[in-house]
Amino acid sequence: MSDPAVALRGVEKSFRGHAVLRGVDLAVARGETFTILGGSGSGKSVCLKHMIGLLRADAGRVSLLGTDVTALREHAWVALRRRCGMVFQGAALFDSLSVLENVAFPLRHHERWPEPRVRERVAACLEAVGLPGIEAMLPAELSGGMRKRVGVARAIALEPELVLYDEPTTGLDPANARRISELILALNERLHVTSIVVTHDLDLCFAVSDRLALLKSGRIAACGNVDEMRGSANPDVRAYFEGIQDDGEVREAEGEAHGS
Ligand SMILES: Nc1ncnc2c1ncn2[C@@H]1O[C@H](COP(=O)(O)OP(=O)(O)OP(=O)(O)O)[C@@H](O)[C@H]1O
Ligand SMILES: [Mg+2]
Secondary structure, eight states, X not given: OOSOSEEEEEEEEEETTEEEEEEEEXXXXXXXXXXXXXXXXXXXXXXXXXXXTSSOOSEEEEEETTEEOTTOOHHHHHHHHTTEEEEOSSOOXXXXXXXXXXXXXXXXXXXXXXXXXXXXXXXXXXXXXXXXTOXXXXXXXXXXXXXXHHHHHHHTTTOOSEEXXXXXXXXXXXXXXXXXXXXXXXXXXXXXXXXXXXXXXXXXXXXXXXXXXXXXXXXXXXEEOHHHHHTOOOHHHHHHXXXXXXXXSOOOOTTGGGOO
16 A cells, blocks of 8 residues: 555564564555454554554554654654544543633644634534533533543544544444444545544444454454455454354453453
């Protein structure tokens, strides 16, 4: 793939001697919606954090939006992060700041917009996640699902080229989960945003993904489009999908013994 939005090549990462990533290879094309599936503790969040420089690989290379970021210095990350949004697994809001301040945070950090423009943008982002008019509320006053959606609103505030979503629908009711799927699709269609989605929500996965990959034992065990993966004879893929369908949860729990 020439000029991918994100590429990981042979990425390895261990924590205290426990190998989590053992040579991850993946490339996500610009404008693509790419989903990473895998059991709890398989290293999905760790993968996302490598893409955006929150973790550094022990070995291998990472490129982001045309830049080799494997050893990028922190000051050089500022301009690149301006172009990326991240929805963290726990919503990771600032508890002492209002919803307005939370969503406006990246705008104020990276831009010097006049206040009315900031407020207009915040209002549009809250509208997009189905929470219009909640600017004055504090995170403690919100339900878990609302916090999650405020996290999504913050991630898209700067109209990023690339958005990383770590379990964006966990804890949402079906209507709001669908709203997140529609938002990912709309960002892709209108603005050609590249999306990388980590999820256990197969409805979301099948609705938005151009391609999906299964992370298992520290490597990409399989990768393909929705039809290829759903029809895959790969035993790891079958076991993953059947494990989810049996009990709505991910049974495979590799790595959990290590305290994920
Ligand atoms: N900063 C860290 N320090 C030490 N260990 C870590 C760190 N981050 C992740 N790990 C370990 O790496 C493994 C993979 O964690 P990760 O959060 O990527 O799992 P995951 O696939 O996202 O799981 P889940 O679906 O439950 O979110 C776990 O064993 C976890 O304990
Ligand atoms: Mg995770």
